[in-house]
Amino acid sequence: MSSPTRPAASGASTFLAAPSRSLRFGRFSTRLRPRHLVVVAIATLLSLAVAVVSAGIGDFTIAPGRVLEVLAGQGTRREELVIITIRLPRVLVALAVGLALGISGAIVQTTARNALASPDLLGVTAGASVGAVAVIILGGHNDGKVSGLLQSIGVPTGALVGGIAASALVLLLLRGRATSGLQPILIGVGVSALLGGLVSWMMVSASISDAARANVWLTGSLNGRSWNELWALLAVLAISVPLLIPLASRLGTLDLGGDVARGLGVPMLFTQGALLLVAIALASATTAAAGPIGFVALVCPHLARLASAASRPPLVASGIIGALLVVSSDLVARTVLAPIQLPVGAITALVGAPFLLWLLIRSRREVRR
Amino acid sequence: MTPSSPPTPGPHSTDVHESPVLETRGLTVQFGTTTAVSDVTLTVAPGSITAVIGPNGCGKSTLLRAMGRLTTPDGGTVLLDGHSIAKLPTREVAKSLGILPQSPLAPEGMTVGDLVSRGRDPHRRWYDQWSSSDETVVLESLRRTGMSEFADRQLDSLSGGQRQRAWIAMALAQGTDILLLDEPTTFLDVVHQLDVLELVTELHREQGITIVMVLHDLSMAARYADRLIAMRSGRVIADGHPTDVVTAAMMETVFELECEVLSDARTGRPVVVPIGRAAAEGAR
Numbered sequence: 158m159s160s161p162t163r164p165a166a167s168g169a170s171t172f173l174a175a176p177s178r179s180l181r182f183g184r185f186s187t188r189l190r191p192r193h194l195v196v197v198a199i200a201t202l203l204s205l206a207v208a209v210v211s212a213g214i215g216d217f218t219i220a221p222g223r224v225l226e227v228l229a230g231q232g233t234r235r236e237e238l239v240i241i242t243i244r245l246p247r248v249l250v251a252l253a254v255g256l257a258l259g260i261s262g263a264i265v266q267t268t269a270r271n272a273l274a275s276p277d278l279l280g281v282t283a284g285a286s287v288g289a290v291a292v293i294i295l296g297g298h299n300d301g302k303v304s305g306l307l308q309s310i311g312v313p314t315g316a317l318v319g320g321i322a323a324s325a326l327v328l329l330l331l332r333g334r335a336t337s338g339l340q341p342i343l344i345g346v347g348v349s350a351l352l353g354g355l356v357s358w359m360m361v362s363a364s365i366s367d368a369a370r371a372n373v374w375l376t377g378s379l380n381g382r383s384w385n386e387l388w389a390l391l392a393v394l395a396i397s398v399p400l401l402i403p404l405a406s407r408l409g410t411l412d413l414g415g416d417v418a419r420g421l422g423v424p425m426l427f428t429q430g431a432l433l434l435v436a437i438a439l440a441s442a443t444t445a446a447a448g449p450i451g452f453v454a455l456v457c458p459h460l461a462r463l464a465s466a467a468s469r470p471p472l473v474a475s476g477i478i479g480a481l482l483v484v485s486s487d488l489v490a491r492t493v494l495a496p497i498q499l500p501v502g503a504i505t506a507l508v509g510a511p512f513l514l515w516l517l518i519r520s521r522r523e524v525r526r
Numbered sequence: 527m528t529p530s531s532p533p534t535p536g537p538h539s540t541d542v543h544e545s546p547v548l549e550t551r552g553l554t555v556q557f558g559t560t561t562a563v564s565d566v567t568l569t570v571a572p573g574s575i576t577a578v579i580g581p582n583g584c585g586k587s588t589l590l591r592a593m594g595r596l597t598t599p600d601g602g603t604v605l606l607d608g609h610s611i612a613k614l615p616t617r618e619v620a621k622s623l624g625i626l627p628q629s630p631l632a633p634e635g636m637t638v639g640d641l642v643s644r645g646r647d648p649h650r651r652w653y654d655q656w657s658s659s660d661e662t663v664v665l666e667s668l669r670r671t672g673m674s675e676f677a678d679r680q681l682d683s684l685s686g687g688q689r690q691r692a693w694i695a696m697a698l699a700q701g702t703d704i705l706l707l708d709e710p711t712t713f714l715d716v717v718h719q720l721d722v723l724e725l726v727t728e729l730h731r732e733q734g735i736t737i738v739m740v741l742h743d744l745s746m747a748a749r750y751a752d753r754l755i756a757m758r759s760g761r762v763i764a765d766g767h768p769t770d771v772v773t774a775a776m777m778e779t780v781f782e783l784e785c786e787v788l789s790d791a792r793t794g795r796p797v798v799v800p801i802g803r804a805a806a807e808g809a810r
Contacts, residue, residue, distance in 0.1 A: 270633075403652035409640075410647050416596050416627035421700065422620025422648040468636035 193465045193474055200477040204484055208252060211488040212244045216496075250382040251484040251501070253390040254443045255453060259479020260401070261439040262454030263461065263470035267408045268432050269341060272516065275455040276440035278345030279433065280323035282451075283352035285444035286375055288319020290356050293371045294363040312374065313389070313445040320441035323352060328433065377450035377502025379487050386446040393442035397435045404432055405472055412469045450502045452509025453479050459516065482508070545572035545703035545736055546607035546622050548593060554601035555588050555760075562588040564760035565602070572703070575730045575737040577751035579744060581781050585760040586740045587628065587708055593738065594625030594706045620648035624702040626693055628709045628740075632681045638692045639677035642667055645699030664699050671695040671725060687718030694725060705729075707739035711746065719743065723750045744781075744798040748772045749790070756780045772796035778804045 206221075213219040217239050219227070226232060227240045261276045269278075276282070292315035330344050356375070360368050373380075407428050410418045419425055440454065457479040458470030464478070465471050486504035493499065548570040555563040562585040570576060570593075578586040591597040593604050595611050604611040611619055624645075632641055645667065646660040668674045671691045681689055690710060697705055710726065711719040727750050730737050741747040747754060748768035756764040756771055758780050764771045777783045777798060784804040788797045 406650075406652045406655055410644055412633045412636075413641075413644060414627075414630060416591075416625075417630050419596055419616065420594060420620065420625040420627070421644065422617035424616050466635070468633045468640065 190465065190467070190471075193467065193471050196461065196464045196471075196474045197477055200474065200481050204252060204255075204477060204481040207481065207484050207488060208248045211251075211484060211491075212240055212248050214488065214492055215239070215244065246384045246387050247379050247382045247487070248484060250387050250390065250446060251379055251487045252480040253387060253394060254379075254447050254450065255457075255478075255480035255483030256476040257390065257394060257397075257439040257443045257479075258450065258453040258483070259457040259461070259475040259477070260398075260472055261436040261443075262456075262479070263458040263472050263475035264401075264408070264432050264436040265454070266458050267412050267469050268429055268436070270412065270414065271342065272459070273455070274342065276436055277349065277449075277451075277454070278327075278342055279437055279440070280327040280345060280348045280352070281320045281437055281440040282444060282449040283349040283356075284323020284326075285316035285320035285441060286356050286449060287323070287352050287359075288315035288317070289313075289374050289444075289448070290359050290371045291315060291319070293374060294359050294367045313386070316448070317441055317445040320444050321437065323348060324437045324441070328430075373500055374448045376500035377448040377505070378500035379447050379490075380498050380500070382447065390442055390446050393438055397439050400431070400435055401472065404428065404435070408432070408472070409469060448500075448502065450483065451506045452513065453482055453505055456509045456512050457482060459512075545734065547572055547605075548623070548704055548736070548738070549605040550589075550593060550602065551605065552602035553589070553592055553599050553604065555585070555592050555597055556600045561760050563592060563599075566760075566762055567602075568755065568762065568765065570704070570736060570738055572736055573734050574753055575727065575739075575751050576753045576755060577739055577741045577747035578755045578757060579741060579747050579780075580757035580763075582742075584757040586755075586757050588760075589757065590625075590706050590708050590738065590740050591627070594623060595619060596625060596627065617648050620700065620702070622702050623704045623706070624697040624700040625706040626697050626708065626710065629712055630693055632689075634682060636681055637677065638673055638679055638681060638684070638695070639664070639668070641681060641692055642673070642677075642695045642699050645696040645701075648700060663701060667695045667699040670698060670729065685718075686714050687721055690714065690718070690722050691725065694722070694729075698729065702735070704736045704738070707737065709740050709742060711741065711743065719746060726750070744772065744777070745796075748797070749793055749795045768795055772798060 209221045209224050213221050213224040217235075219236060219240065223232075223236070224240060227236045228245075232240065258276075265274050265276050265279065266272060289312045292312050327341075327345055327348050330348070331341050360371060363371065407418075407423055410421055410423050411428065411432075413421075415425060443450065458475045460482075461474035461478050462468075462470040465474055482505065483501065486508065487501045490499040490501045490504045549568070551567050553563055553566045554561065564585075566589060578589060580586045588597060592599050595604065595616070598612070606614065606619060606623060611623075642664050643660070646663065650656070650660065665674070668677055671694055673688070673691055673695050676684065676688060676692070681692060684692065694707075694710070697707075707726065710722050714722065723746060726737060726739065729735050739751075741751075748771075751768060753766065754764070754768050754771040755762055756776065763780050764776050772787055773796075774785055774787050777785050777787070782804045783798075784801040786799045786801060788799060789795070790797050
């Protein structure tokens with residue numbers, strides 16, 4: 158029996174009718190929040206529009222309408238080379254990176270019950286930086302002792318291994334302890350600071366050109382990204398997102414705090430562990446593809462929560478808003494000082510840092526209230 | 527040493543409609559080197575309403591949390607219908623036992639309706655998030671707790687008493703036979719304390735829910751509970767009907783409180799009138 162919407166509520170209580178509706182297909186049912194759907198729809202349309210515009214802009218500018226025609230297979234060989242071979246993978250990588258970072262950030266903020274938490278605090282970024290910078294600097298030139306092996310590993314793999322190793326260390330230190338409150342954040346800050354020191358040490362001992370390359374990577378950049386990076390990212394997304402579908406329904410309960418969630422029958426260790434692992438996988442994959450792009454994972458969940466008027470960041474909206482933010486920032490980074498291409502992380506930081514300050518000031522005011 | 531507790535019933539009733547029995551056997555909880563709960567054995571009879579009392583730090587809250595599997599005991603077991611609660615799947619436990627921790631905090635911006643809906647969690651699968659029976663239970667829980675008109679309001683905008691009613695509505699929506707409440711009246715003024723305890727006893731009376739609650743107000747505990755468990759330093763000192771437990775001598779032993787115990791003419795329950803600290807020699 159399928160009744161698409163619930164019958165009208167009787168009496169004064171209409172809360173289930175107004176902010177949410179349920180949808181049922183046989184044994185499957187879900188609750189829909191119209192405002193969340195509107196936010197997702199608008200953000201999706203905007204992301205795609207920016208992606209099309211971005212694919213058309215550059216040394217050889219093509220109007221958005223013509224971009225769509227080229228994508229439909231009606232372009233000249235030259236247009237196809239510019240759009241499909243050069244610009245499209247970069248734009249799609251931007252969308253995928255933003256999607257993964259937004260979802261990852263929303264998971265970490267809800268699981269840690271901390272509005273200022275982000276996957277960075279799990280050591281992902283710092284570990285990936287150590288891995289990538291080690292490959293760039295120690296494996297960069299012919300003088301290196303370890304160059305052969307490190308060069309064959311490649312920067313993305315170095316970042317991936319470093320990110321996963323560092324977050325494993327953080328999870329190990331967190332083991333058996335409360336995942337809410339100040340302690341996990343302090344552990345994350347401590348591990349990140351330690352690894353940051355390692356990065357600085359490698360940078361100081363590197364040649365100027367290696368240090369410059371490492372610095373571009375450390376800011377987070379989409380320059381020259383190709384289909385290979387995209388396939389790797391899509392593979393991680395294709396594994397992570399299905400895992401999230403059963404876990405996502407527990408996020409709202411986790412948000413009530415550990416004691417209440419346990420009382421409601423949520424197996425905490427398994428649920429939190431699985432959610433954090435997915436968040437780490439998503440964040441590590443983006444760092445491997447594009448370097449540590451700052452603030453997206455922190456800011457997008459807040460934007461999604463505020464836009465959807467929800468009590469916790471909705472996963473889908475956080476992801477789509479992440480995609481919109483990264484693809485827009487990349488467009489700006491590529492064009493504002495053309496022909497110089499800024500790293501996309503510089504733009505997200507310029508947008509994200511003021512927002513972070515605003516959040517801090519706002520939360521301090523709430524504490525005082 | 528464990529005081530005499532009601533005799534442990536034999537193999538429990540096979541009647542499926544009977545509420546489950548909650549028992550502790552030699553329950554011990556330690557925090558580092560301090561023992562919060564020491565060798566407590568007791569049985570909570572189905573359909574009873576019990577209050578655990580005792581001075582701050584006596585282990586009453588820890589006992590309740592261990593009974594609700596929020597704290598893992600260092601010794602002994604908690605049995606739900608004869609099965610160790612630690613070995614049962616936590617979701618199964620959540621279908622027959624609800625626990626409301628002390629002053630829980632809802633996320634900013636959450637509405638009462640959303641909070642109460644969360645109570646249905648143990649009954650739904652990830653692929654089946656909302657059914658009309660969930661909805662019926664949630665609306666009924668809101669109605670019973672007098673929160674229907676506040677369903678769309680955010681918890682932050684409510685008074686302390688209303689907020690506590692909303693949390694109780696969530697626990698009610700969980701539809702359990704046993705409900706453990708950790709200091710449900712903390713931070714409430716006397717009118718709202720009465721209000722919340724009236725609600726709890728009403729739910730107990732009308733739906734036969736077994737209640738175990740930690741309370742700090744002796745007269746309130748004596749008025750609303752059928753059974754009082756008095757604790758001191760992790761041990762149960764007295765256990766029985768309020769008129770037997772709340773005596774001047776017992777209050778001196780448990781709380782080091784010198785007091786006069788009167789009898790409330792309307793309820794027949796004891797009322798504690800504090801005089802001063804009992805330990806001081808020259809108090810009189």
